[in-house]
Every structure is written in C-alpha cells, then in structure tokens.
Amino acid sequence: MLRNRTILRFMWHQRCYRTIDYARPCFTIDPKVCLRNQSTITVEDGYVKKFMKAVGWMDQSRTRLKLTGYFLYENIPGNVAYEEWFESLELPDTFASWFNITELHVWLVMVRYMAEDIVHPTTEKTKYVKGDGYFVRNCIVEAMWADVSNRIKLLEGANPSIARKQVSELSEQFQAALVAYDEGLSDDRVLAAAVWRRFYSLSEDAKAEHVERIVKFIRHQICILDKIPSEDLKMKPNIAWLSILSK
Template sequence: MFRTRTISRALWHQQAQIRIHYARPCASILHISKPNFLHSRSLNTVTVEDSYVKKFMNAVGWMDQSRTRLKLTGYFLYECIPENVSYAEWFESLELPDTFASWFVITELHVWMLMVRYMAEDILLPVNETKKYIKGDGHFVRNCIIEALWADVANKIKLLEGANPAIARKQVSELSEQFQASLVAYDEGLSDDKILAAAIWRRFYSLAEDVKAEHIERLVKFIRHQIAELDKIPSDDLRSKPKITWLSILNH
C-alpha cells in the first residue's frame, strides 16, 4: 500500500482550523504519585456515561448521512485506544513513568497508526508525473480521530489537581506542536527501521543515553506488526465501525 508524508502536511493545514482551549501540563506537573494516573479509571479514557461519542449520538441521532457516520467512526476508533490498550503493560515493559506524558505518547503512537491506515485510502495514482492527493473519507475520519484525541486530553487535564487554566492553554499548544513533529518523525520511519527507531528514542525517551536498546527494538517490531494488522482491514469496512485489535506490547 503506497503511503506518503501527506499525513503530516495535511495536519499542519488543519492546525489553523483547530482551537485548543486547554493545555498540556509540563513535565514538572505531569507526574502523579498517589493515586497513580493509570489507577484512576476516569483518567484512562472518556467515561462511558459522558463519552463524546454518546453526546454526539444524542445530539444528532443515527442520521443516515455519510459524514455523520464517518464522524462517529472516527470517535469510536479513538475510544478503542484508551479502552483496549493496556497502559500498565506499556509502563512496566518499557520502563516508562506512570504519568500523563507517558499516557499521551502511547496514545499518540496508536492514533498515528490509525491515521496511516486511513490516509492510505486517499492516495491517488500519479497524474502528469506527479502524485496528487485529494481529501476523501480517510482524511475526514483522520480529522475526527484527532478531534477526539484533543477532547480527551482536555477532559483529562480538567481532572489534574492544581492545573492552572492560563498555563494549561499555553502547554496544550506546545503539546500540539510536539504531536505534529512526532507525526513527521514517524512518517519518515515508515520505510526505514533505523529512522523509526530514532523517532521512538526521541519521543519516548527524550534521547536518554541510558535507555535499553531492547525497548526500542520491541517498539519497532510492535509498530511493524500492528500496521500489518491494520492493513488487513478491508477498505469497505473502514466506513463503518471496523473492529480494531490492538496487539500486546509484551509479545514483541
């Protein structure tokens, strides 16, 4: 399946249209000791009672319109990440701290892999010796996944003790920039394990010299295997509510 770096380019264009009203707690305030971030169920995902998917459904109903269904698909796809990924396994096996920052980089990686699969649906054949990208359903679903991610981030930041709204706005803007940079780095590594390993080292471990090489290798293998599994989803199923199976990091 042909992929290009159009994911990142399209996201930069989308950034001008997105207004973020919350912000990322910086490293000094992201660490949560008691209770641990993972152990608070309401912090792990959008709660079922107040899920953004449910609110959206209540507002518009199950209208028989393609865009409405695609938007729901994007939100369902996002929710399948925090609901089904075992963050405890990731923290332990990769020696990551149990913090908001660790939760975000893990979630971000899964969001990127979904984006890779959906954006691949919008790539057209070469036209006049150039490759022309036209926004389609994949682009729209990708935007909805990102929208759900930031809604969840805002929801979690509200629950962090001592979060200053003024500081928060500035820090989510910084987090958004980091997110975009990570997409570029991961895109570059799609066809080269060394580049992908460097992107992982930078994003997950901030280029720390004492990181274990096996952690980086495990993540590279996981990404390759997971993307291969996502590629198996038929194109016709991408418009509905596809079943996403997230692999365990422990098996790589």
Template sequence: MFRSRAISRLLCHHRVTNTTNYARPCVNNVCIIRDQTRNLNTVTVEDSYVKKFMNAVGWMDQSRTRLKLTGYFLYESIPYKVAYADWFESLDLPDTFASWFNVTELHVWMLMVRYMAEDVALQVSEKKKYIKGDGHFVRNCIIEALWADVGNKIKLLEGANPAIARKQVSELSEQFQAALVAYDEGLEDDKVLAAAIWRRFYFMSPDVKAEHVERIVKYIRHQLSQLDKIPSGELAWKPNINWLSILEP
C-alpha cells in the same frame, strides 16, 4: 519499578465512568501519503430523496456524519483497549500524563496511516497530486477526538490550572505535529523509526535499553500490517480495533 500507579488508576477510572465530549480543537493538519492506496470514497451512502432534501435545506450530510462517528469510534479503541500499565512497566516509562500521551499519540498515528490509505495520490509529471477524500476527513475526526480527550483528562489532574493547561495543550500540539513528521519518515526505514521513538519516548537518553526501542518498532510494524489487512468496509462499519499488547511477540 514504578509502584505508584496514580495516573493509570485515574485515567482508567475516567475511561469507565466518563464519555468524551468531542469539541474540535485548534490543530494543524499533516498529510500522510502512502504509495499503495485503496479505492477512494469507500465509505459512502447512496443518494436518496431524504438525503438530497436535507442537503438542499442545509441539514446534516449523512455520509459525513457517519464518517465522523467512525473517526470517534476509531479513537476510542485506543484509551479503552491499550494496556498503558504494561507499556509503562515493561518499557521503563514513567507513569505520567506525558507517557500516556506519547503512547496514545503513537496509536493515533497508526490509525491515521491506515485511514489515509483510503485516499489517493496521483502521479502528475514528477510530483504526486494528493486527492483529499474520506480518509482525510476521518483522519481529522480522529485528531479532534484526541484533543477533546486530552482536554478532559487534564482537568482530572490534581491542582490543574486552566491557563497552564491551555499552554500545555498548545505545547503538546506542536510536539504532536513534529512526532507525526518523524514517524512518517520512518515508515519505510526501521532505523529512522527507531530514532523517532528514541527521541519521543526517551528524550534521547543514553541510558535507554536498545531492546525497548526495538520492541516498539516491532510492535508498530505488526500493528500497521494488521490494520492494512482490515477491509475498508469493515474498518468503516465496525471500527473495533483490538490492539495487541506490547508484551506479546
């Protein structure tokens, strides 16, 4: 259906020949809390005299540096391993930058859900008190990597105007925040999740095939289940995520 694959070829070529410059973008944070949580601060390094000395003189925090690299590597598993062409062709999605972003955004959200489970939510009276930790920090690093990659890919588009590009990134940022909230609301309810996918991927088109939305929902459930099975230490030290193809059951 979509015979012209210019965007796919362009992004694939950029993925092979370029590395990402992870400059921190301006983006608001959205907290994702899960009832079942893992131990806090599972990705740390023991204190040493060298580390204490560097911290005392204002040098880098080794544990934070390691966590930041983890966030970057986690993000890179998406553009390097997700089969975007399969998504576009099998789900009737246009081969455009917007479709690329929507697919990438969804995978980023799944990583955020998994890593935010590294933090804890304490029950205080009738409310939950959220305790920020390693998961919160790594989540922010994943978001940094996303926006740096978006900025680089927009520059590759033919005839890209810097002023227009900045405006488009700002609009994408707002859409990104709204999508995170919508996906969060669907964590425990397939119908709510399907509605979020219908709005985000198909813009509430009445012509969309229900089986396409259903396939994405099943894909999300499977991937979240697989991510949850990865031990904290393995996820931190070997953040090498193998994303299942959308074509597989």
C-alpha cells in the same frame, strides 16, 4: 360607523396607521408593526439548509464518518494496555507517557485512513486526493484533543491557564512526532530514532531493546491495519491492538 371613522382619522393623524403595498417591498414600515414577509419560508429554508450543511446535519455520510473517527479514537484509550507499556518499557506512569502511547496509536490509525485517499495513476508518482480518509483523520485528532483537554482539567490542582499552555505545547510536539514517524515508515533506523526521541527524549540510559520492541510493534500493527478492508474499518471501527509484549 361614525365612531370608527373618528378612530381611523385619529390614527392617521398620529401616523400609527399606514397603507402597505404588498406587491412591492416597503421600506417605510414602522419597525413596531409586525408584518409577515411573503418570502419568509423560502429565505429561512435557504439559510437553514446552509447552516445545517455547514455543521454536517444534512450530510449523513459525513456524520457517520465523524462518528467513526470518534469511535476509532475511543477504541484506543479503551483497549490499549497502558500498564504493560509502562512496565515492560520502563516508562514512568505519568500523563506525558500516556500521551506518547496514545499519540503513537492515533498515528497508526491515521496512516491507515490516509491510505484510503492515495490514488495510483499510470505515471510513476502516486497522487493524493483529500477524501474520506482525510476527513476521518481530522475527526480522530479532534476527538483526541477533546479527551486530552478533559484529562488535563482532571489532574490534581490543574490551573486552567496552565492547562491551555500544556495542550498548546502538546500540540506542537504532536505535529513534530507525526513528521518523525512518517519519515520512519520506509526506514527502521529513522523510525527507531523517532521512537527514541519521543519516548525517551534521546536519553543515553534508554535500552535499545525497548526501542526495538516499539519499532516491531509499529511494523506488526501496520500490517494488521492494512489487512482490514475499507468497509469493515468504517462499519466496525473496533481494532484489535497488539500487546507490546507480543513477539
């Protein structure tokens, strides 16, 4: 007993032992002393929930929609007959041509999904509300850029800095193409001009029948996408893409 008292007295003088009032916060605790916070479970649970919600782990519906967006994009490079496009439309077999074709198909899917968020009120104007369609559209674009970045890195002799610059340039072109295609939804002449500009860089050597074939493909493919019920598009993201050779 005497020995214990001696040790305790020594620790007190060395200030390595301090009494702590657990009924109130203590701000004089030595940082070397590891104490259990009584509210640890509550605080950690709150932060964890916030973090998981931020990354979408707690929202299963959002997670499914994100997967749907990625599956929809994978359906494009996996099922589109790129060789037919190259040969029948006299396009060079290059990464730029591949991107233009992929970009067009991505836009078609985006148009279909954005239609999910359009509301028709009693007034003359239609109203757009951001919802699942807007979220899936962003996921499709996210998946596309991830794929593009990986493909550019695989190109022979690709320089990382040059690759980043190319992706940046493609991003600007992509935004411009979306605007041009959107403007052509209600007018075939505007749509043909957008196709001519994007696929043939407004070249005078481009054949009118090739531009016309792409415009017809867009119109027919949009009709097919419009007929797919919303639930089927979410549950079964596989899309039957028309051949560019079909009449």
